[in-house]
Amino acid sequence: MSDVAFLMHGFAVALTPANIGFMFLGVFLGVIIGVLPGLGAANGIAILLPLTFSMTPTSGIIMLSCIYWGALFGGAIASILFNIPGEPWSVATTFEGYPLAKQGRAGEALTTSFSSSFFGALCAVIILTFVAPIVARFALRFGPPEFFAVYLLTFFSFVGMGKASPYKVLAAMMIGFALAAVGIDTITGTPRLTFGVSKLLTGFDFLIAVIGLFGIGEILLSMEEGLKFQQEAVKINPRVVLQTWAKLPKYYIIFIRSMFIGVWMGVTPGGATPASFMSYGVAQKMSKQPENYGTGIIEGLVAPETAAHAAGTSALLPMITLGIPGSPTAAVLLGGLLIWGLEPGPLLFVQKPDFVWGLIASMYIGNVAGLIVVLSGVPFFAAILRVPFGIIAPIIVEICAVGAYTVHNAMLDVWFMIGFGIVGYFFKKLEYPMAPLVLAIVLGDKEEASFRQSMLVSQGHLSIVFTSSYLSGGLTVLAFIMLFWPLLAKGVRRILPKRAGVMADRPVE
Amino acid sequence: MEQSQEADRDGESVITYRTVEYIVAAVVLAVSILFLYGSYIVGIGWGIVGPQSGWYPFYVTLIIALCSIATIIKTLRTPRGGKLEQTFIERGQLKRVLLVLVPAALFVLGMELIGIYYAGTIYIALFMRYIGKYPWWRAWLLAIVINIIFFIMFEIWFAVPLYRGIYHFYGWTGY
Numbered sequence: 091m092s093d094v095a096f097l098m099h100g101f102a103v104a105l106t107p108a109n110i111g112f113m114f115l116g117v118f119l120g121v122i123i124g125v126l127p128g129l130g131a132a133n134g135i136a137i138l139l140p141l142t143f144s145m146t147p148t149s150g151i152i153m154l155s156c157i158y159w160g161a162l163f164g165g166a167i168a169s170i171l172f173n174i175p176g177e178p179w180s181v182a183t184t185f186e187g188y189p190l191a192k193q194g195r196a197g198e199a200l201t202t203s204f205s206s207s208f209f210g211a212l213c214a215v216i217i218l219t220f221v222a223p224i225v226a227r228f229a230l231r232f233g234p235p236e237f238f239a240v241y242l243l244t245f246f247s248f249v250g251m252g253k254a255s256p257y258k259v260l261a262a263m264m265i266g267f268a269l270a271a272v273g274i275d276t277i278t279g280t281p282r283l284t285f286g287v288s289k290l291l292t293g294f295d296f297l298i299a300v301i302g303l304f305g306i307g308e309i310l311l312s313m314e315e316g317l318k319f320q321q322e323a324v325k326i327n328p329r330v331v332l333q334t335w336a337k338l339p340k341y342y343i344i345f346i347r348s349m350f351i352g353v354w355m356g357v358t359p360g361g362a363t364p365a366s367f368m369s370y371g372v373a374q375k376m377s378k379q380p381e382n383y384g385t386g387i388i389e390g391l392v393a394p395e396t397a398a399h400a401a402g403t404s405a406l407l408p409m410i411t412l413g414i415p416g417s418p419t420a421a422v423l424l425g426g427l428l429i430w431g432l433e434p435g436p437l438l439f440v441q442k443p444d445f446v447w448g449l450i451a452s453m454y455i456g457n458v459a460g461l462i463v464v465l466s467g468v469p470f471f472a473a474i475l476r477v478p479f480g481i482i483a484p485i486i487v488e489i490c491a492v493g494a495y496t497v498h499n500a501m502l503d504v505w506f507m508i509g510f511g512i513v514g515y516f517f518k519k520l521e522y523p524m525a526p527l528v529l530a531i532v533l534g535d536k537e538e539a540s541f542r543q544s545m546l547v548s549q550g551h552l553s554i555v556f557t558s559s560y561l562s563g564g565l566t567v568l569a570f571i572m573l574f575w576p577l578l579a580k581g582v583r584r585i586l587p588k589r590a591g592v593m594a595d596r597p598v599e
Numbered sequence: 600m601e602q603s604q605e606a607d608r609d610g611e612s613v614i615t616y617r618t619v620e621y622i623v624a625a626v627v628l629a630v631s632i633l634f635l636y637g638s639y640i641v642g643i644g645w646g647i648v649g650p651q652s653g654w655y656p657f658y659v660t661l662i663i664a665l666c667s668i669a670t671i672i673k674t675l676r677t678p679r680g681g682k683l684e685q686t687f688i689e690r691g692q693l694k695r696v697l698l699v700l701v702p703a704a705l706f707v708l709g710m711e712l713i714g715i716y717y718a719g720t721i722y723i724a725l726f727m728r729y730i731g732k733y734p735w736w737r738a739w740l741l742a743i744v745i746n747i748i749f750f751i752m753f754e755i756w757f758a759v760p761l762y763r764g765i766y767h768f769y770g771w772t773g774y
Contacts, residue, residue, distance in 0.1 A: 278646075313698070488719045
């Protein structure tokens with residue numbers, strides 16, 4: 091069967107009434123999660139994950155991925171109407187979105203950002219549809235050294251590409267690996283690092299870490315800022331939507347460029363947040379009137395929204411083909427696959443075509459559902475954001491506690507959640523990155539296994555990752571280039587004349 | 600008088616970034632040393648069937664330890680007067696953070712004792728009353744309604760039983 095035939099089969103799987111219902115429910119919940127500061131896509135999905143265990147894996151992943159699309163859309167609502175980014179990737183949306191809303195053009199701004207998001211996602215899904223099977227077929231030939239090299243590449247990219255201090259990135263990542271190592275050693279069966287606490291035998295679950303770091307940590311941060319919501323008036327009706335749509339096609343160059351930035355940043359583990367900043371920066375740099383940026387111009391809204399959504403979508407490509415998530419949210423989804431007993435990676439395409447193609451087909455439909463839900467529900471979602479923090483904060487804390495408890499039905503996990511919340515607060519403020527930490531907890535066991543298997547094959551010689559095949563050697567070299575990228579870039583800059591970029595000045599998570 | 604004095608002090612700096620950098624790096628270092636020891640006692644060598652259980656976590660935590668030392672050195676070598684001397688948190692901000700953190704921890708303690716639904720109801724009601732400054736009746740009404748919704752959602756729809764607490768005092772109800 092060709093890939094198109096598989097895709098059609100996927101649509102047949104995804105288009106059952108129940109799955110369409112889950113899609114709309116997922117998008118709806120996702121937008122609420124995206125609108126509320128303190129609840130993000132990663133921890134929202136982490137909280138709801140245990141509730142999907144009673145569904146079939148396909149319905150479950152459809153609902154959870156739709157929460158993700160919803161959250162990507164929802165972040166823009168808070169940014170534009172309240173100047174509060176509901177999600178980190180919508181920070182760049184506030185630069186132009188809020189000024190537009192202040193000029194009374196909120197409807198136009200919302201329509202622009204939703205439409206850009208939608209097209210960004212759609213293009214990313216199309217690319218994913220045709221590229222994913224090729225990557226998966228290629229990856230079928232991978233052995234442990236190759237997989238270890240791919241992990242190395244993923245994690246080293248964080249160190250080299252991140253804006254934070256490399257020591258902090260490396261420390262955060264290794265903390266993740268160390269936490270993943272707690273409990274029974276999966277290879278020898280020996281308990282380790284439990285310090286006599288029997289409840290630690292099962293180890294730290296990444297879901298607890300996500301809920302604590304992103305949920306509780308975020309609430310503490312929002313509380314510190316003492317959020318005062320000031321909403322700009324919003325008027326959105328079919329006429330505004332159609333008028334805006336008529337204007338959008340002329341921004342096609344910005345759109346295409348942002349889409350490629352987004353797809354690239356999503357596939358490499360950059361994620362949606364740096365993609366949105368980078369795209370905004372590039373749009374400003376290439377603009378004929380860069381001085382107008384920040385005063386409320388449509389171009390500056392198209393760029394980050396397209397890139398964020400394209401990145402968010404394409405982050406699922408390495409997840410389903412290689413088992414390596416491109417973003418923290420994708421990492422949570424990957425954790426979900428593991429819990430459902432599915433082994434993410436190239437074999438998934440062979441063994442569970444229904445699941446993979448159902449998921450891919452649901453990305454097309456889910457984004458259409460998302461566009462419908464957000465365009466029609468703006469006043470409702472804005473009303474949710476107006477609920478004062480004095481009411482919403484304890485509710486979010488209770489929801490987080492429910493989420494943490496349901497993972498293993500363990501009270502200790504709820505205490506760990508509070509602990510991770512405090513850690514998250516300090517780490518966020520001191521710019522220790524969260525994404526590599528979470529990815530490391532999720533991938534820790536698999537990474538350790540492929541590393542130790544490689545070591546067994548080579549009898550302890552680290553050189554195996556270079557010598558086992560050209561592929562793993564090439565990937566490892568690439569990984570080390572990524573790791574030492576800041577140093578290499580410094581060297582290049584010393585040779586070439588200095589050129590200060592806009593992007594370099596922007597804060598990136 | 601006392602009120603305004605209290606408000607004046609809200610903007611005061613409690614701690615600078617430099618100090619917090621040292622503290623966090625030191626805590627991470629301490630935890631990594633604990634983990635190094637934990638790995639050491641299960642064996643960090645090369646056993647009959649390949650690397651022993653502690654081998655991998657030992658090197659992972661070694662990197663954490665080295666990174667925290669590097670962060671401390673980097674902070675030491677950063678000249679004074681930069682971003683590191685800025686305020687990490689002001690008094691008023693610290694108060695607000697604790698106003699969320701302490702009740703949240705008490706709520707988890709309550710959950711441990713009497714289960715999530717009762718602890719959650721009391722938590723939301725008290726939080727709304729004392730931090731949100733809502734009237735008692737609104738606080739209790741909303742808290743009870745929300746927890747009834749949670750109960751219906753989790754126990755009945757999703758059939759996920761949540762924690763009842765050490766003192767499951769309403770066991771006779773069948774739930």
